[in-house]
Amino acid sequence: MFDFLQQKVNETISISEEEFEYAKTLFLPKKLRKRRFLFEEGEPCIYTTFVEKGLLRSYTIDEKGSEHILQFAMQGWWSGDLYSFLTGEPSEYNIEALEDSELLLITKESWDQLLKEVPAFERYFRILIQNNLIATQRRLMGTFSTTAEERYQKMLKEFPDVIQRVPLHMIASYLGVTRETLSRIRSQITSGS
Amino acid sequence: MFDFLQQKVNETISISEEEFEYAKTLFLPKKLRKRRFLFEEGEPCIYTTFVEKGLLRSYTIDEKGSEHILQFAMQGWWSGDLYSFLTGEPSEYNIEALEDSELLLITKESWDQLLKEVPAFERYFRILIQNNLIATQRRLMGTFSTTAEERYQKMLKEFPDVIQRVPLHMIASYLGVTRETLSRIRSQITSGS
DNA sequence: AAATGGATGTGATCTATGTCACAGTTTTAA
DNA sequence: TTAAAACTGTGACATAGATCACATCCATTT
Numbered sequence: 001m002f003d004f005l006q007q008k009v010n011e012t013i014s015i016s017e018e019e020f021e022y023a024k025t026l027f028l029p030k031k032l033r034k035r036r037f038l039f040e041e042g043e044p045c046i047y048t049t050f051v052e053k054g055l056l057r058s059y060t061i062d063e064k065g066s067e068h069i070l071q072f073a074m075q076g077w078w079s080g081d082l083y084s085f086l087t088g089e090p091s092e093y094n095i096e097a098l099e100d101s102e103l104l105l106i107t108k109e110s111w112d113q114l115l116k117e118v119p120a121f122e123r124y125f126r127i128l129i130q131n132n133l134i135a136t137q138r139r140l141m142g143t144f145s146t147t148a149e150e151r152y153q154k155m156l157k158e159f160p161d162v163i164q165r166v167p168l169h170m171i172a173s174y175l176g177v178t179r180e181t182l183s184r185i186r187s188q189i190t191s192g193s
Numbered sequence: 194m195f196d197f198l199q200q201k202v203n204e205t206i207s208i209s210e211e212e213f214e215y216a217k218t219l220f221l222p223k224k225l226r227k228r229r230f231l232f233e234e235g236e237p238c239i240y241t242t243f244v245e246k247g248l249l250r251s252y253t254i255d256e257k258g259s260e261h262i263l264q265f266a267m268q269g270w271w272s273g274d275l276y277s278f279l280t281g282e283p284s285e286y287n288i289e290a291l292e293d294s295e296l297l298l299i300t301k302e303s304w305d306q307l308l309k310e311v312p313a314f315e316r317y318f319r320i321l322i323q324n325n326l327i328a329t330q331r332r333l334m335g336t337f338s339t340t341a342e343e344r345y346q347k348m349l350k351e352f353p354d355v356i357q358r359v360p361l362h363m364i365a366s367y368l369g370v371t372r373e374t375l376s377r378i379r380s381q382i383t384s385g386s
Numbered sequence: 387a388a389a390t391g392g393a394t395g396t397g398a399t400c401t402a403t404g405t406c407a408c409a410g411t412t413t414t415a416a
Numbered sequence: 417t418t419a420a421a422a423c424t425g426t427g428a429c430a431t432a433g434a435t436c437a438c439a440t441c442c443a444t445t446t
Contacts, residue, residue, distance in 0.1 A: 070334060122312070133326045134276045136326060137329055147432075173337075177433070181432085183394060361423075373405080
C-alpha cells in the first residue's frame with residue numbers, strides 16, 4: 001500500500017526506516033472508484049493525496065460551464081488543491097478518479113506534524129513543489145508561444161500513457177482547446193503522416 | 194541594503210539575529226542599471242536574485258521572435274530561472290532590469306549552504322515556491338478561461354503598480370496577447386466608461 | 387440484449403485575436 | 417539639442433480556434 005510513496009520519497013531524501021514508519025501512520029488509505037470525487041468545487045480540500053494506483057484529474061469549471069484541467073495525477077504523483085488545503089477556503093477545483101484508484105490521504109494537521117517531526121520532509125516537499133512550479137511555468141509559456149497542434153505533439157511525447165488512458169475531450173481541456181479542435185488536429189496528423 | 198530581505202524572511206519564519214547575519218554573508222549585493230541584463234538566453238542562471246529596489250522582468254523569446262514574459266519582480270520579490278539555477282543547464286530566459294535596481298544575488302553553492310546551516314530557510318523557500326506555484330496555476334487556468342480584456346482588468350486590480358511602471362507592450366506579452374490587441378482593449382475601456 | 391449516456395468525428399459558420407503597415411509621440415543617449 | 421530608438425495608436429485584412437448542429441460509435445448498466 002505504501003510502496004510507491006516510499007520509493008518516491010527515497011528518490012529525493014534519505015530518511016530512516018523508523019521515520020518512514022512514523023510517516024505511514026499519518027496517512028489514511030482510501031480507494032476511490034472511477035467517476036467518484038475526492039472533493040468538489042465549493043468544498044474545502046481537506047486532504048492532499050498521493051496516488052498509489054490509478055489516475056486522477058483536477059479541474060475547474062468556468063462561468064460558461066467549460067472544464068479546464070489543471071492536472072492529471074498518475075501512480076506516484078501528488079494531487080490536491082494547495083491553496084484550499086493550506087487556507088481551508090472552499091476550493092475552485094474538482095478532483096475525480098478517472099480509473100479505480102488507491103490513494104493515500106493526509107490532512108493539514110498531519111502534514112504539519114510530519115514536517116515538524118521529520119524535517120527532511122520539508123525538503124522533500126520543497127523539491128516536489130519546485131519541480132511542479134518549473135513544469136507549470138513551462139506549460140504557461142507554452143500556451144503563449146505554441147499552437148494547439150504543437151502542444152498536443154509535445155504531450156504525446158511527454159505523457160503518452162496519459163493520452164492512452166484518458167478520453168480525448170479531457171486531453172483537449174488540459175491543452176486549452178475544444179474537443180472539436182483536438183479531434184481535427186488528430187485526424188490531420190493521422191492522414192498527414 | 195538587506196532591509197527588505199530581512200522583512201520578507203521575518204514575515205514567514207522566525208530566525209535569530211545571528212542566523213540572519215550569517216545569511217547576509219552568503220549574498221552578493223549588485224546594482225543593475227535599466228536595460229542591463231542579469232543573464233541572457235543560452236547562459237546558465239548562476240544566481241537566484243532578491244530585489245531590494247527596482248524592477249526586473251524575466252522573459253523568453255520564441256522561434257518567431259516574440260517575447261513572452263514569465264514574471265515581473267518588484268521590490269521584495271525573488272527572480273531567476275529555477276531550472277537552470279538547479280541544474281546548471283543553459284537558461285531559456287532573459288532577465289532584464291526595467292529600472293535601476295539593487296539586487297541581492299546568491300549562488301547555488303551558497304544557497305545549499307544556507308539551507309544546510311539554517312534549516313528554517315528550507316521552510317522559507319518551500320512556502321515561497323508554494324505561493325508562486327499557486328499563483329502560476331491560477332494564471333494558467335486564467336489564460337484558458339478568460340478573455341484578454343478580463344485578464345487585463347484582473348491585472349489592473351492585482352498589480353496596478355506594475356501597470357504604472359511598465360510599458361504597454363510588456364504588459365501585453367505578460368498577458369499573452371499582442372501589443373496591438375492590448376492597445377485596442379485599453380482604448381475601448383477608456384471610452385466605454 | 388437492450389438501452390442509456392459517454393465519446394468521437396465532421397461540416398458550416400462565427401469571432402477574438404493576430405498580422406502588417408504606417409503615423410505620431412515620447413524617451414534616451416551621444 | 418538633436419538623432420535614434422522605444423513606445424503607442426489605429427486601420428485593413430487574415431486566421432486559428434470556437435460554436436453549433438448532427439451523426440455515429442462504444443461502453444456500462446440493468
